[in-house]
Amino acid sequence: MSYLNELNEVQRQAVTHIDGPALIIAGPGSGKTRVLTYRIAHLIDSGIAPWSVLTLTFTNKAAKEMKERIANVAGKNAGKIWAGTFHSVFARILRVEASKIGYPSDFTIYDSKDTKSAITELVKAHGLDPKLYNASAVYNRISLAKNSLISPKAYFEDVNRLLEDKQNKMPYIYKIYELYVGKCKRSAAMDFDDLLYQMYQLLENNPDVLSKYREKFKYILVDEFQDTNLLQYSIIKKLVSYDGSSNNICVVGDDAQSIYAFRGATIQNILNFEKDFPGIEVFKLEQNYRSTNYIIQAANDIIAKNSKQIKKTIFTDKKEGELIRVINAITDTEEARQVVNMIVEQKNRYHISNDDIAILYRTNAQSRVFEEALKSKRIPYKIYGGTSFYDRKEVKDVLGYLRAVVNPKDEEALKRILNYPTRGIGPTSISKLLKIATEEKLSLWTICENVHHASLPKRTENAIKQFVQMIKLFQKRIANSTAYELAKYIVKMTEIILDLKKPRTIEAQNRVENVTELLDGIKSFVEDDEVDEFSTNIEDKSLQSYLQNVVLLTDLDKDLEEETRVKLMSVHSSKGLEFKSVFIVGVEENLFPSMMALKSKDINAAVDEERRLFYVAVTRAEQFLTLSYSTSRYRFGNMTYNTSSRFLEEISSKYLDLSTQNKTAKVSQTYNKKNTMDKLSTMSKPYVKAKMMANFKASPISMASVGCEILHQRFGNGKIISIDGDGSNKVATIFFEDEVGEKRIMLKFAKIQVLE
DNA sequence: ATTGCCGCAATTTTT
């Protein structure tokens, strides 16, 4: 048990505690993964069967890392423990037990696009306005319901929910929810939430199944417990908490790093946990081994502003280290340029390699300018998250075929490929088929199989018959060809490549390459004998298993360690990672904290979550931390103006290095036009503009008259020279101070503020 | 049925 020597006192206690419930509160960089893996190794060393240990994580990456590290300590037996994400472990179990809940074992998993498309269809079919009943909004409501264990029936009886929907002008969500559930069932499909929801129902309604898994999983560990929602917690509780149970559950989490409340996660689970499992032992890991002292102190400054939290003090015995650099810029492009310059400087001065560097942003949309800036300096980079490879249309189309072959009831897949490549089955025919399917409560596939009852034009009927034949042909091949061979065959037979090549553009070429890449991916899935996460079972190389992998895998899980490239990702994706040098960019009001948070009903809770997110971002850094913001940036195509983030102000200036900052940019949150005017004149022009724009407020047309000094949202300061036209069609000729010069602007559309 | 054009809405964050 030599590994015990590598631990500090609290860590060792947490590792050697075996029986009964345990709660480990683990600050950032406190060796959480180490404790978890050693704990598992220790369990196995103590004679506990590896296959009775279940470890649940949030990301596949975390699961994989855990397995690898356990293997280092515990050797071969590590392969036999159950470790995976909530979603993948439950999907596995659900396939085995599918018949108990009325599903075939080869059910499809819908990703969020499939789900939204299904919802949009239902909304339209019921004559509701798709703009009002925005698919994402409806999906959110349904998702929230499922994650709170509210069935469609319970939803309809829930007065509060109905009232909320009414206030949001979507009173029929309950109906869509009900229909959506039916549609999924008929399509033999589960969405992400179903993997949890159905798992719960399975255990709830099948005592034999429940006791089987209670028997099986004697030791359960949950990582990132602060991010579990009610549903996940309920499943865990079902498995662990019962008469005669030894309550061998260990959860690890940090309330300060809870960043998924928007998805229904609640730190209430941590608080409840202490109540639900009396006799619980609590371990607090407070020593940070990751970051320098300045970074830790800054992080403490930030999180101290949050009112609700479990008390703990993060400390380190590392040196002060470098101060946190603050960069400010006038535009987003300029911000990117400066950040990249700083990267170059760090690389030269400290010999940091590309993969020790990460650029973290609040929203994926921010990545673009950094990409360009990195490109111009020839620094290799990789973007994680955002529009993933598997979200591309051409990729989804090919996958659609594969899905339909495995499970032809999969309505979303079928809809996608029924007329792709075009074969004369237009939208009119498809909606007719869908209508029949809904009325008869049958799957779309069944209707297609019996298309002669559908009274469609002969031509279309034949086209559908041919389509059905083709899919059946593919299905016959499943048994004696690999996933790769089949996929290749399908692509050939459907002439998808030919269709993609039609427009002779670069994008077309890219699309063809994407399809090829997809095929290569399938090939390596089939051929790779890398131990998969469920190596307890025979390696599953079936097409179905491939599809499940694809849908549950995210970009981040793929190959983070591969090359020496600068990494770009959202702060959310960065959770659990660490880098020598971290750049947090776009540290501005309305971006970080996000505008959504600032506009939310419960603004305090929302800003607290943003603050935790910022805390997570800051604590990713080991040695160097740089924060940057820009006073103006493009957003939906037009310029917006922002001030630096409140979070920046919350860090004591002791830890900040403001030397690189433009002196004029000491931003005061309150801006007073009168006495700032003089000061502004000494500042750089674009900055003056940015500053004034932050305060921009459009005036009514009636206030505009010849001679007025005005402020235009895009062109800045100007003076009205003349106004012509009448009524609401008045056109003003305005002379702008900046290079813009004279412009004729329709007052009806222009956003103009009259200054005096 | 298909193609192509126009107008509008979108950006939090993820399994």
Added chain:
DNA sequence: TTGCGGCAAT
């Protein structure tokens, strides 16, 4: 700015 959905022309 992009990307999607709706509509009109072929």
